[in-house]
Amino acid sequence: MERKPFAITLDPTSSLANHTGNWRTMRPIYLDHLPPCNQGCPAGENIQGWLYEAEEGKYEEAWRKIMEENPFPAIHGRVCYHPCETVCNRGQLDEAVSIHSVERFLGDHAIEQGWQIEAGKATGKRVLIIGAGPSGLSAAYHLSRMGHAVTIYEAGPKLGGMMRFGIPQYRLPRNIVDAEIARIEAMGVSIHMNRKVENLEMAIKEGIFNAVFLAIGAHLSKRVDIPSPDTGRIVDALGLLKGMEGKEVPKIGRRVVVYGGGDTAIDAARTAKRLGAEETLLIYRRDREHMPAHDSEVKEALEEGVLTRWLSMIRQVDENVITVEEMKLDEKGYPQPTGRMETLEADTVILAVGQEVDTRFLQDVPGLEISTDGVIQVDDTMMTGRLGVFAGGDMVPAERSVTVATGHGKKAARHIDAYLQGFHYAKPPSNSVAIFDRLNTWYYTDADQSHQPYLDLARRRASFEEVVGGLDASTALLEARRCLSCGNCFECDTCYGVCPDNAIIKLGSGKRYEINLEYCKGCGMCAEECPSGAIDMIKEIR
């Protein structure tokens, strides 16, 4: 017989024989939900994923995670309009995570450290890429990683496309562009500069390419008809900006008028200011609210002393003066003439009213479809009507940005890869979006956004030095830690701690957790308390 008195004295922990799991009507499951930032990133970065690494100071891991999707973190950290931050859940709490500044830190850090990405094992397939802007380079990068032999034909004398010939240096220093492109070159991509493709079919045939990615951007400046006796005083913004990369600095007048409301207009105005224009006036048909330019860019331009004149159209350009008509917005927000005219002094007028794709050499390609607004039609695999010819970036219908172009490059690469192997690539489906309501935000510490340093105004007005500085390592770390890890377990142990039934097994650092269904009663406390919303309660199936 037992030494212990019968029934009133029990063995320790004998309750394990009682499997309370059979009380359950709902069961918890760990499920990674799609963070809004990831969903919002045109380059398809796993932002939450790399922030998670960065939070621990694992910068190389973080950087490599970015590099799986995007070869240009240092560039994107500077010029991406970061739609991820617009949708970042933290924005509903205090301020969005400054994703771009951490990304920039990682990109710069990688350049300093000389981290490199290796090309994949050779597949023997040859791909031609036309145009070395972000889209072309991104495709080249991904295809190289997949082991395909990539050849780039670039019309210009240097690589980078608009990243070099459009975006001014004070926003994107060229050493950064060089460094991130050099990394791709080092992967063994065969690059031919000053090689403008005029005949696509011939180029394919000569090079025995298995597939082509077109990424020629949109380089033709649009014109508007403005009566002017002296068209020489009217220049286009792209020409000006491109000229900045030449040997001689372009000449401009004392009083400069920039006509347009997009980012290019702003860049032209700020460049003119730096080139010594005493007065730079931005003229736009509509008002500030309706400007397509990004707000931060406008703000910075104003800070630097760029003057603005909203609701105005240039009607006439004469020597030293221009005539503008005041406009008013109708209910739909379109500008309508008022008949009220005014003359203003101006030595140079810079037009920044948009760009078009130079599709001339593509006119005869069989099957390739060019829409009325001059862009190339692609299907959802980024393939044009011509089999094996894909296209992306500014030349296809989409938002025109470095990030979209880079994303297109990646997407096209995946489909080209599939095409070359004879299958269809399908993006793996992701779980539902980790919307703000999924989060239990009580747990997060209060933390305001870190701010990047700015160059002082005097220097901004007079030089092409980079305006916005980077975060230092400790600030970048703290900024990364502001991330709420939306929808993704970040191993806070809360579920493990709050389960009244010890029904959660901690598997150890990096291995996350498991529900012990023998004892889980299905109370839902773990799911309710999980700060990041990484646990779902589903109906029990028996």
Place this chain on the structure above:
Amino acid sequence: MKQQIEGSQAVAQAVALCRPEVMACYPISPQTHIVETLSRKVKAGEVGNCQFLNVESEFGALSVLIGASAMGARSYTATTSQGLLFMAEAVYNAAGLGLPIVMTIANRAIGAPINIWNDHSDSMAMRDAGWLQLFAEDNQEAVDLHIQAFRLAEELSCPVMVCMDGYILTHAFEEVDLPTQEQVDEFLPPFEPVQVLDPQDPVSIGAMVGPEAFTEVRYLAHHKHLQALEAIPRISQAFQDIFQRSSGGLLKLYHTDEAETLLLALGSVNGTIKDAVDDLRAKGWRVGAIQLCSYRPFPLHALRHVVHNAKRVIVIEKDLAVGNGGIVSSEVKLALQGLPTLVDTVIAGLGGRPISKAAVIDTVKAACLEGLEEPHFLDLNWVAINRELTRQAEQRRSGPTPENLLREVGSADWKTG
């Protein structure tokens, strides 16, 4: 060593010699002198490392001992009357958990009306709690039973009450032979618990038990008492071997051989009874006496064996099962079931009323010659009772019976304590 000593002091000395480790006490007359003495001894460092806790109630006192005993400490307390009832829940619990606590009951009546004097109502109220109950006839036996009680309790893992009559014994100065520490140590081995709270070997004590096992648990408690029927005489014998005197056991017999009439009682009244037996025998009455030393377990078989030739057993008991009669006599009847022996119940000595030798002799005679009504109340003041009954019948608001009676018997100066 023999000495003239107050019963309480003697018991306290004996308890101290048993090397208790934890005591928790709450004062109540007539137990006070015991705990006062022990408290002094502990504080003076005469009881080793024993811890003496002055607690907030008897319930607290016994609860402390439940914890101490479960932790493997030899544990002791003393109480009586209201105090015993106040601890009632813990009394049952200690037995249910099988914790070998020893407790002195300085037997006293239970109120209302409040009464500090001796009878056995208190320990009788706890008779089914699962504790062993041993009754001392005199202070020597009180001392001896305490020493035996620890050994008995710890051997069986069952708590023991040692009952001694309040005031009559607790406050009486008599000659008592107090044992030496060596003798006690030889008789009483160190406490080795059957279960203990031990972080090295954790157990859960005090589970909730449902219908599926409760009866078995209760049977096992009963079984312990059956084992005690064997252990009590054996331990009493072992005691005699070391201390050279007979004390305790289940029953103590006085001229029972050949007796036609046997008197049976618990506690100190046995002294008076023995005197009465001597007188009656001198006059040729064939009487004898049985001292019921172990009331729990109730020695049914031993009693039946002793009594089976007698014509009549007169149970003199200091308690009353209100609405029924004798508590002890009911159990004696059970023991004698099927025998022709008559059993009389004599309710006597309630609330400290003296039981005189003459009254015992008269009762024996009356029983033998005329027979007694059942139950028989010794020395009942029928005049007072009848008047009160009449008053109650006449008026609704007849006032409180105890005060009315006090006025009747004209002795309103009775002390209360």
Place this chain on the structure above:
Amino acid sequence: MSYQRIKFYQTGTFTVGNRLLEEGERTVQAQKDRTNSLNSGHRACQGCGEALGARYALDAVMRATHNQLVAVNATGCLEVFSSPYPESAWQIPWLHSVFGNAPAVASGVAAALRAKGKTDIRVVAQGGDGATVDIGFGCLSGMFERNDDVLYICYDNEAYMNTGVQRSGATPARAWTNTTQAVGTEPGNPMNVGKNLPRIAMAHGIPLVATASVADLHDLETKVTKAMSIRGARYIHIHVPCPLGWKSDPAETIKVARLAVESGLFPLFEAEGGVVTDRTPIRKQVPVEQYLVLQGRFEHLFSPRDEQALAAIQAMADRNIHLYALLPTEPAMGT
């Protein structure tokens, strides 16, 4: 505040663990090899705050004592769901006697340990609010007054739950229970009744009195650990929501507890020798309504709205906030 909150970005010390903190700064509960004093298989309701609170507290005691611990339990839910024959969920030596005597039983255990010179083994007594503020109050007060070396933990779920939700001396104003039904002119428990046991404990001048909540684990563990560094009578009063008795969603047990703290209705503080020495500030103050509305036991305050009662309960919270200075400015960010 009893512990230095680490205002590290992300979740700091608000979550149970946090991989960004040093091991030592995470809770006992975050440890992979935590002891689980109260193990799986117990029969507490889904989302039971008491089961959680008990494991939180006792695991911390185990950690502080290197598992040299004996626990005494009063009758109540915790006792019943943890130890129905033939299974016990306890991993520690554990004793249940009756409903009203846990403090005294624990005093006895402590006395036995003292007698045996085994003072490295420590004693914890635990019980529900009923066991503590009502039936066991005499024993508790005695244990305090003697300054016995016992940590007493009250798991306050604000009613007699084990017997099916009846009122105790800790049932809050206007709460429904089965003996304070939501009928009549003042439905629920009357206003201005009940006992504040932490304050009564303080009046005994014992070395440590603290309140804690299952919603603030770091705070709870720090208090328990501190309690174990002290000898003598110590009292910790832990707020543990009961989904059954409070008619709240089992998933929201911690949330409800958190709102009790954040509204000021359950102040977290610490007192040494009868004097309040520390308090845990409210993080994000909320009106009491947010707390009450989650619980069916207060339903009658909302249909129709009983403005007077709501204002009176808010006044109670405000009084706590004032009394314990629960709303200081948070220290500056950083570590």
